[in-house]
Amino acid sequence: MKSVILCIVLAAGLLPGCRGRLPITSEPKGTMNEAREAHHKSLQGLAADDQEEFELAQRGLIASEPAVDIRASDGQSVWDMKSYGFLGMNSSAPDTVNPVLWRHAQRNTIHGLFKVTERVDQVRGYDISNISFIEGKTGYIVIDPLMSIETARAALELLYKHLPKKPVLAIIYTHSHVDHWGGAKGIVLEEDVKTGKVRIIAPQGFMKEAISENVMVGKAMARRASYLFGTFLPRGPKGQVDAGVGKGKDCPLSEKATGPLQIHARPDRTPHQPRVHDDRMRGEGPASAQSGERMVQSQPLRHGQLQCEGRLPKIPWLV
Numbered sequence: 001m002k003s004v005i006l007c008i009v010l011a012a013g014l015l016p017g018c019r020g021r022l023p024i025t026s027e028p029k030g031t032m033n034e035a036r037e038a039h040h041k042s043l044q045g046l047a048a049d050d051q052e053e054f055e056l057a058q059r060g061l062i063a064s065e066p067a068v069d070i071r072a073s074d075g076q077s078v079w080d081m082k083s084y085g086f087l088g089m090n091s092s093a094p095d096t097v098n099p100v101l102w103r104h105a106q107r108n109t110i111h112g113l114f115k116v117t118e119r120v121d122q123v124r125g126y127d128i129s130n131i132s133f134i135e136g137k138t139g140y141i142v143i144d145p146l147m148s149i150e151t152a153r154a155a156l157e158l159l160y161k162h163l164p165k166k167p168v169l170a171i172i173y174t175h176s177h178v179d180h181w182g183g184a185k186g187i188v189l190e191e192d193v194k195t196g197k198v199r200i201i202a203p204q205g206f207m208k209e210a211i212s213e214n215v216m217v218g219k220a221m222a223r224r225a226s227y228l229f230g231t232f233l234p235r236g237p238k239g240q241v242d243a244g245v246g247k248g249k250d251c252p253l254s255e256k257a258t259g260p261l262q263i264h265a266r267p268d269r270t271p272h273q274p275r276v277h278d279d280r281m282r283g284e285g286p287a288s289a290q291s292g293e294r295m296v297q298s299q300p301l302r303h304g305q306l307q308c309e310g311r312l313p314k315i316p317w318l319v
Helices: 002-018 035-043 051-056 097-108 147-161 190-194 206-216 217-231
Strands: 059-065 068-069 077-080 111-119 120-124 131-135 140-143 166-174 199-201
Touching: 035 097, 059 166, 068 147, 077 147, 097 111, 111 147, 120 147, 131 147, 206 217
Parallel strands: 140 166, 166 199
Antiparallel strands: 059 111, 068 077, 111 120, 120 131, 131 140
């Protein structure tokens, strides 16, 4: 009885605090004074004419499509940059959006094919992650083929419009997040992977992590992502303006996004230099000249693959 009375008293004490609260609805609301004041304070020390970050975001731009509207075979929208047209480059942040977030969201609308350095290019703004292409003598190594088949395919088509049309001969998955491997079948055929014409390279333990994240706790991860990225918010100044790493995705897994393709090699990541292992080859290889680590020799690449001096390419891992 005492417990019941205590609960009633506590509940009664909480009731006054509930009065005057905004009703819970799905309609976007305006900005409260507290938020407006916080947004105003964030402007202090933020020079309106400081364009350095915008210039850096556009550095190396080779080409950009006027409107990126990627759709699935059934017409369903997969990736639509047009829906962020309210983020004009010359527009000021509204009261409903933190000015720092607004500027960041504007920079994330910059999309296209970019040159990173010699023989290394990147497509940005076609998914919530970036896809990188390393050009070899006979083909490309792709790093992180985005989340969806359609976006990966569109990124490859953009590359081919402006750079040599060489085949994709290897794909590197840097880690197990789905936006770094889900679109693999948009740029290579599974049969070519099975026959060894295309090599898939991933970190040790990749499959275990991919299954744990996307199958074992898949529902929980999807629910968390909906809060993280504002999936169900309408796009606009009173809704979703950005997802931090990029824009929001309309249909993340539209074509039953591929599971990870057959992995040929699993580099064992180290703090300094990756040590390469190949499941078909065991034993010690020559030491790295820079780090002194041992490299496991891989079989020569065949089927016209990238010429990598008889071993897997030494590429710094992206984190």
